[in-house]
Amino acid sequence: MKKKESNSNASFEGTVNNGKLSMVVGGRLDAAGVTALWPKARGLLETKRLAAIELDGAGVDYADGAGAALLVHVRQVARRLKIPVEFNGLGADIQEMLDLYPAEKLSEIAEPAPKNGRDLVEGIGEAFCDAIRGVKDHVAFMGELFVGLLQAIVHPRGMRAKDFFLVIEASGPKALPIIAMLGFLVGLILAFQGAVLMKQFGAEIYIADFVGKSVARELGPLITAIIVAGRTGSAFAAEIGTMKVNEEIDAFTTMGLDPVRFLVIPRVTAATLMTPLLAVITNVFGMMGGAVVMMSLGFPLVTYVNRILGSVTAADYLGGLSKSIIFGLLISGAGCLCGLRTGEGASAVGNSATRAVVSSIIMIVIADGLFAVLFYYLGI
Amino acid sequence: MSGETIITVEGFTARYGERLVLDDLSFTVKRGEVFVILGGSGCGKSTLLKHMIGLYHPFAGDIRVGDASVVSTTGAERDALIRRFGVMYQSGALFGSMTLLENVCLPLEEFTSLNKAARELIAKMKLSLVGLAEFAHLMPSEISGGMKKRAAIARAMALDPEILFLDEPSAGLDPITAAELDELIIQLARALKITFVIVTHELPSIYKIADRVIMLDARAKKIIAEGDPATLRDTHEDQWVRDFFNRKSQATGTTGEDDE
Ligand SMILES: Nc1ncnc2c1ncn2[C@@H]1O[C@H](COP(=O)(O)OP(=O)(O)OP(=O)(O)O)[C@@H](O)[C@H]1O
Ligand SMILES: [Mg+2]
Numbered sequence: 001m002k003k004k005e006s007n008s009n010a011s012f013e014g015t016v017n018n019g020k021l022s023m024v025v026g027g028r029l030d031a032a033g034v035t036a037l038w039p040k041a042r043g044l045l046e047t048k049r050l051a052a053i054e055l056d057g058a059g060v061d062y063a064d065g066a067g068a069a070l071l072v073h074v075r076q077v078a079r080r081l082k083i084p085v086e087f088n089g090l091g092a093d094i095q096e097m098l099d100l101y102p103a104e105k106l107s108e109i110a111e112p113a114p115k116n117g118r119d120l121v122e123g124i125g126e127a128f129c130d131a132i133r134g135v136k137d138h139v140a141f142m143g144e145l146f147v148g149l150l151q152a153i154v155h156p157r158g159m160r161a162k163d164f165f166l167v168i169e170a171s172g173p174k175a176l177p178i179i180a181m182l183g184f185l186v187g188l189i190l191a192f193q194g195a196v197l198m199k200q201f202g203a204e205i206y207i208a209d210f211v212g213k214s215v216a217r218e219l220g221p222l223i224t225a226i227i228v229a230g231r232t233g234s235a236f237a238a239e240i241g242t243m244k245v246n247e248e249i250d251a252f253t254t255m256g257l258d259p260v261r262f263l264v265i266p267r268v269t270a271a272t273l274m275t276p277l278l279a280v281i282t283n284v285f286g287m288m289g290g291a292v293v294m295m296s297l298g299f300p301l302v303t304y305v306n307r308i309l310g311s312v313t314a315a316d317y318l319g320g321l322s323k324s325i326i327f328g329l330l331i332s333g334a335g336c337l338c339g340l341r342t343g344e345g346a347s348a349v350g351n352s353a354t355r356a357v358v359s360s361i362i363m364i365v366i367a368d369g370l371f372a373v374l375f376y377y378l379g380i
Numbered sequence: 381m382s383g384e385t386i387i388t389v390e391g392f393t394a395r396y397g398e399r400l401v402l403d404d405l406s407f408t409v410k411r412g413e414v415f416v417i418l419g420g421s422g423c424g425k426s427t428l429l430k431h432m433i434g435l436y437h438p439f440a441g442d443i444r445v446g447d448a449s450v451v452s453t454t455g456a457e458r459d460a461l462i463r464r465f466g467v468m469y470q471s472g473a474l475f476g477s478m479t480l481l482e483n484v485c486l487p488l489e490e491f492t493s494l495n496k497a498a499r500e501l502i503a504k505m506k507l508s509l510v511g512l513a514e515f516a517h518l519m520p521s522e523i524s525g526g527m528k529k530r531a532a533i534a535r536a537m538a539l540d541p542e543i544l545f546l547d548e549p550s551a552g553l554d555p556i557t558a559a560e561l562d563e564l565i566i567q568l569a570r571a572l573k574i575t576f577v578i579v580t581h582e583l584p585s586i587y588k589i590a591d592r593v594i595m596l597d598a599r600a601k602k603i604i605a606e607g608d609p610a611t612l613r614d615t616h617e618d619q620w621v622r623d624f625f626n627r628k629s630q631a632t633g634t635t636g637e638d639d640e
Contacts, residue, residue, distance in 0.1 A: 030540075031488075031491075031493075032492075032493075034494060034498060035492065035493045035494050035495070035498075038494065038495055038497075038498050039495070042497075064540035064572070065502050065505065065506065065537070065538070065540045066492070066494060066502060066540070068502075068505065069498055069501045069502040069505055072501065072505060073498070073501055093570075093571055096567075096571045097571040097572060100509060100564075100567060100568075100571065101505050101508060101509070343521070344521030344522075345476035345477070345519065345521035346476035346477065347476060348521075
């Protein structure tokens with residue numbers, strides 16, 4: 001068995017004789033050279049029943065990390081097979097470089113623990129337990145938050161006013177354009193879909209009732225909540241999460257300052273106050289969207305307004321707004337909680353922002369369902 | 381040491397916006413030497429380093445490596461130039477979503493056509509150089525601050541760079557590990573002929589490893605001392621510079637005196 005080949009930089013020649021592998025290596029052992037040599041060397045090193053390895057490196061005139069890796073690889077194979085290995089003729093500096101990698105130091109490299117077969121079942125169980133723990137965590141945090149909020153109401157001076165107003169600005173006025181646009185479009189689409197249907201019965205005038213009620217009771221608060229979850233909730237999670245990663249939260253704690261009071265309360269109060277105000281805007285623009293469709297169907301604006309005033313009761317309107325207060329609380333609470341529970345590393349911040357949005361939206365939908373039942377029994 | 385110049389900095393001026401950080405510096409680094417940048421905190425050492433590796437564009441002046449200017453070359457030529465550098469940032473800057481092994485493997489994967497076994501062996505060897513072989517499969521978030529630094533050095537060495545830039549490699553390391561690191565730097569400089577440009581404050585290690593130092597001053601924004609550390613300690617005309625080398629070397633033990 002004989003292989004011989006040389007490329008521009010490195011040359012390799014190997015023979016197996018009575019179980020003794022002799023290799024002659026020469027030239028430049030850099031990344032390019034080693035790329036070419038490695039497969040050949042491996043082929044020979046996989047020969048069955050090797051008894052000894054001898055490597056002649058007299059012709060090597062340069063070796064970098066890749067070259068050293070090749071030599072170390074040969075040495076490791078010999079070690080694994082428990083056969084003697086001999087390097088001959090290596091230049092002094094190459095030998096010196098090789099000495100940087102003592103065999104015993106390299107062999108202690110731990111391999112990752114192999115995965116076992118119970119992965120899936122275990123994974124499902126673990127995920128379930130995690131979910132339960134998450135819910136428990138959430139409930140506990142809500143309690144902590146509630147206490148903090150009460151304290152803030154009793155002693156409003158203890159709250160960080162600067163943070164509060166910054167969050168007010170970021171979550172309120174800055175959200176106006178998108179809230180207005182979305183509200184308007186949803187009202188428009190709703191009215192348009194209604195128009196197609198009601199035209200068949202000649203009942204287009206009821207579009208006003210339909211748009212007014214559904215926007216005030218359901219869609220206004222819901223759309224607002226989803227926007228707030230996407231803008232503000234995720235921002236809270238990312239902001240607090242970054243502080244967590246930078247050990248700023250720990251710094252608060254070791255200074256004896258409660259991160260809930262410092263970071264969470266201002267954010268939660270601000271967002272909870274802003275969400276219903278945004279919902280008002282969504283409602284107004286949603287109804288404006290309906291008006292556009294009605295007017296294009298030939299109804300005068302005053303008719304539309306009168307129908308809405310006749311059909312949307314104060315209970316509808318205020319019921320919707322009270323929902324959005326709760327939504328705001330849930331969203332900002334979830335955002336802050338996810339931020340505080342951020343793990344380590346850069347991707348952790350992204351994960352907690354995602355988690356904040358997902359859990360906010362789930363909670364919004366569940367809370368909305370509960371409200372529907374509640375309002376039904378209250379007759380609202 | 382062949383005495384051949386590898387890095388030339390000429391009339392280099394750095395600014396952040398309106399604020400002048402370094403003013404009209406000129407110096408050279410020779411091939412195979414361990415070149416140390418000294419100075420108080422905030423005097424612009426990291427800034428200088430980041431300009432030398434071409435991360436920032438200088439306000440004025442030129443930085444050349446061999447014949448190629450870090451400042452003005454572009455495109456493929458620049459990529460080839462940058463690839464001759466290995467850099468360890470002050471904060472480590474490991475990629476948080478990869479294990480240590482993957483961090484070190486990444487440049488090998490991108491810039492060589494070595495097979496996977498070879499790449500991983502090289503990466504493990506580099507990690508073993510900095511004493512992290514057994515932690516190869518951990519994520520950066522699972523190791524300590526000093527270990528991150530060492531892993532970052534391993535990553536900087538992945539491609540056997542000609543010049544290694546290290547920003548405070550031994551800050552945050554215990555004296556023994558720091559001494560091992562010094563030993564490693566000396567070995568690498570000798571065995572692989574790597575040129576080192578190092579920012580450090582550790583006087584014992586400066587005496588041990590530095591062939592030449594420059595000292596930056598925050599107020600003058602210039603180099604206030606240049607030369608080999610023992611000579612500066614004994615003969616520099618500025619009392620403050622002599623004190624700097626003396627006082628600290630006495631306070632931190634006798635390593636400096638012993639080595640010279
Ligand atoms: N991105 C930046 N923008 C504006 N100014 C900066 C920036 N980075 C650094 N500076 C300023 O430049 C000066 C030098 O900073 P540099 O980080 O280079 O200091 P250093 O010598 O490395 O300090 P240390 O020993 O603390 O790391 C400082 O005054 C700092 O405020
Ligand atoms: Mg710095």
